[in-house]
Amino acid sequence: MQSKLIASLLAAGLAATAFAAPESFELDPTHTYPTFEISHLGYSTMRGSFNDTTGKLTLDRAAKTGSLSAVVQIASLTTGFGKRDDHLKSKDFFNLAQFPTAEIKADKFTFEGDNPVKAEGTLTLLGVTKPITLAINQMKCEVRGMDHVYVCGGEVSTTIKRSDWGMKTFLPFIGDDVKIAVEVEADKK
Numbered sequence: 001m002q003s004k005l006i007a008s009l010l011a012a013g014l015a016a017t018a019f020a021a022p023e024s025f026e027l028d029p030t031h032t033y034p035t036f037e038i039s040h041l042g043y044s045t046m047r048g049s050f051n052d053t054t055g056k057l058t059l060d061r062a063a064k065t066g067s068l069s070a071v072v073q074i075a076s077l078t079t080g081f082g083k084r085d086d087h088l089k090s091k092d093f094f095n096l097a098q099f100p101t102a103e104i105k106a107d108k109f110t111f112e113g114d115n116p117v118k119a120e121g122t123l124t125l126l127g128v129t130k131p132i133t134l135a136i137n138q139m140k141c142e143v144r145g146m147d148h149v150y151v152c153g154g155e156v157s158t159t160i161k162r163s164d165w166g167m168k169t170f171l172p173f174i175g176d177d178v179k180i181a182v183e184v185e186a187d188k189k
Helices: 002-018 082-088
Strands: 023-027 033-040 044-050 053-060 065-073 101-112 115-125 128-143 150-161 174-188
Touching: 044 082, 053 174, 065 115, 101 128
Parallel strands: none
Antiparallel strands: 023 053, 023 174, 033 044, 033 174, 053 065, 065 101, 101 115, 115 128, 128 150, 150 174
């Protein structure tokens, strides 16, 4: 009986310490990629992705706080059609030559239980920094079975107006509203 009591107290203590301090994660670039969609002349929805994103995530579940910083390499943009990709990387849109990255920073997190559901911060694109709100969906944190690494993952999404960042080429024919979704996995460090 005494050994069961000691085991229960140890387990409770370990569970409490798991959430007692901030946890630091690095975004896994092989499982983190922003995608976007935008109206194309009102006929269809054009989609694309960025395949090179790095960053850090910090979560403190006890204090219900967090922070996120991510850097997206504009050169990694792909829509599945090379000529369109080249045009999107030109001065008309992302201006890769002058602005090779986009940056996301967030430090105001809203939690439901132990998981964040919203983050407020900024997006820097084309040298312009504006506030954004990120919805955090399907957040899950646990030890990944195949390699025993503690991982947090989910989907982050938002909608922005590209014109707010100075990207106005072909408005209103090419839509102003851009839906962004980012599949994220981050490994604990």
